[in-house]
Amino acid sequence: MGEDSEWVTPGEVLGKASKFKAGRGAYVSPDNLTVYASLTGLRRILSPRPDSPDQRPTVEVTGHKAHGAIPEPGSIVIARVTKVMARMASADIMCLGTKSVREKFTGIIRLQDVRATEIDKVDMHMSFHPGDIVRAVLSLGDARAYYLSTAKNELGVISAQSAAGATMVPISWTEMQCPLTGQIEHRKVAKVGG
Template identity: 80%
Template structure:
C-alpha cells in the first residue's frame, strides 16, 4: 500500500494523517491543536518507513527515526523555501480590505521562495493590544513589505500571517511621491521628500 501512496499528489493544507501514526518530513508539518499532519506544498506524497528490525520497546535516539514512518511531499521545486507555522516571512502586501490584507510571501527566513505562496493578515492578527481599534487601511497599503510570522495554513490555500509583535509589521513602504519612507514611530512613517506622514503598523528594527 505504501508503494501505491507514493504516486498520490497532494496540495497545501491537505491532511496526510495523524501525528500519532506519521512523522512530518520535508513538505509537511504538524498542527499541534489537532495533532494532524498536513501538506505544506503541492507535490507527490511519499512514505519513508523505518527499518523493519527497529526495536519497539527501546526508545530510538533523537537523531534516528522512530516507529512511525515519515511522510514527505516532494514538489517540482523541492529545494525552495517552504513556509511552515512559526516561520518568519517577508511578504509584499497585494490588497487591503476592511477586515484583512492579502500578501505574496517572498522569503522564509533568509531564503527566497520558488513557488507562489499567498498570505492573509486578518484584522485580529495585526497587533496584540487594542485590537478593536485596529484599522486595516492605517496599518498596511498595497506594495508595503512586511515581516510576519506564520500562524497556520488557513482557508483558500493561503497562510494566516501575524504582525502582533513589536518586531513584526511594515519594514519598507513607498510614499505617494515614490520615495522609501522612514519610520518615525510605532504607527507612522514619513516621506523624506515631501514630509508627508502616513499611518502604518511599523516593525521595530
C-alpha cells in the same frame, strides 16, 4: 553524499528508527519507532560523520526540483501587501526567513492579527498599504491562503513607498515619513533591532 534516492510521499515508511535517524523532511513515530516522510520528495540516506557518537545513517527527504522553501506555521516570512480591505489585507509571501520562495504563496493578515493590543481600534488602511513589505509570522491558514500575524513589536511593515516614490523612514510604531516631502503616513511598523 546521498546514495539511494527514491521518490516518497508524506506518511511513507522510510525505515526503522533503530537503523536510521530522521533528517529533514522525516519524523519518527513514537508508537512504532518507524521513520516516516513528512513531505513529498526524494529519499536520501546520509552516512554518519566518522566522529559522530551515533553511527546510524540519517534518512531525509528533499523537496523535488529544488522546491524552494515551503511555509510552515511559526515561520517568519517577508510578504508584499497586494490589497487592503476593511477587515484584512492580502499579501504575496516572498521569503521564508532568509530564503526566497519559488512558488506563489498568498497570505492574509486579518484585523485581529495586526497587533496584540487594542485590537478593536485597528484600522487596516492605517496599518498597511498595497506595496508595503511586511515581516510577519505564519499561522495556519486554509486551502486558499496562509494567515499572517504582525501582532508582535518586531513584526509589521519593514519597507514602504511614499506617494512621491521614496522609501519611507519609520518614525514611530505607527508612522512612517517620506524623506522627500516630509509627509507622514500611518502604518503598523515593525520595531527594528533592540
